[in-house]
Amino acid sequence: MNPMDLRPIHRAAALGLLLAVVLGGAAGCSSAAGTAPRTAEARESAPGVTPGPSGTASATPTDVGWVQLMTPMNQQAVKLLTLAAERAAEPRVRAFAVRLRTGQEAELGRLRPLLTRMGLPLTDVHAGHDMPGMVTGQDLVAAHAAEGPAFDRFVLARIRDHLRHSAQVSRSEITAGGRADARELARALVTARETFLAELERLPGAVRPLG
Numbered sequence: 001m002n003p004m005d006l007r008p009i010h011r012a013a014a015l016g017l018l019l020a021v022v023l024g025g026a027a028g029c030s031s032a033a034g035t036a037p038r039t040a041e042a043r044e045s046a047p048g049v050t051p052g053p054s055g056t057a058s059a060t061p062t063d064v065g066w067v068q069l070m071t072p073m074n075q076q077a078v079k080l081l082t083l084a085a086e087r088a089a090e091p092r093v094r095a096f097a098v099r100l101r102t103g104q105e106a107e108l109g110r111l112r113p114l115l116t117r118m119g120l121p122l123t124d125v126h127a128g129h130d131m132p133g134m135v136t137g138q139d140l141v142a143a144h145a146a147e148g149p150a151f152d153r154f155v156l157a158r159i160r161d162h163l164r165h166s167a168q169v170s171r172s173e174i175t176a177g178g179r180a181d182a183r184e185l186a187r188a189l190v191t192a193r194e195t196f197l198a199e200l201e202r203l204p205g206a207v208r209p210l211g
Contacts, residue, residue, distance in 0.1 A: 149204075
């Protein structure tokens with residue numbers, strides 16, 4: 001398969017799995033590669049809620065699945081955005097990549113402490129899984145191989161995918177999550193993604209998605 005193939009049909013079909021991971025917690029993905037580490041509190045209260053520290057709101061499996069997915073999604077996106085900030089042919093794409101990378105890193109600065117407050121490991125429980133919206137190792141290889149306008153088109157397509165799918169999953173957290181701090185962060189993520197998606201569509205090389 002051509003490494004530049006964006007596999008839109010495959011990724012669209014897998015969106016149902018992505019939402020299932022969030023609505024059902026991290027177990028939806030970890031069943032394929034061993035059970036994800038969970039705290040004693042999470043085990044005792046599953047599939048309900050986990051008591052929060054110092055009286056904070058309880059965590060549902062949706063909270064767990066969402067934060068454990070958003071963290072590696074942002075980490076992988078930062079890698080691609082760093083490359084785009086250095087190599088994009090179009091200056092506006094480079095500037096966009098810099099701004100979005102800054103925003104994604106700021107989100108990681110809130111996601112990682114949330115993992116800690118929920119008693120969850122900082123390890124990527126989705127490592128090796130081709131989740132919709134996740135920038136994969138194959139994507140990074142393809143980006144390194146691309147040049148000029150083709151590089152810009154590839155990066156923008158992958159980043160659009162990341163923004164759209166992570167926004168959709170974050171909306172599920174807003175409606176189904178149990179922790180107020182997680183829902184608040186999810187709202188901030190959705191707002192940021194909507195803003196950046198609108199900007200992305202105006203950039204040179206942004207090809208409209210098929211669906």
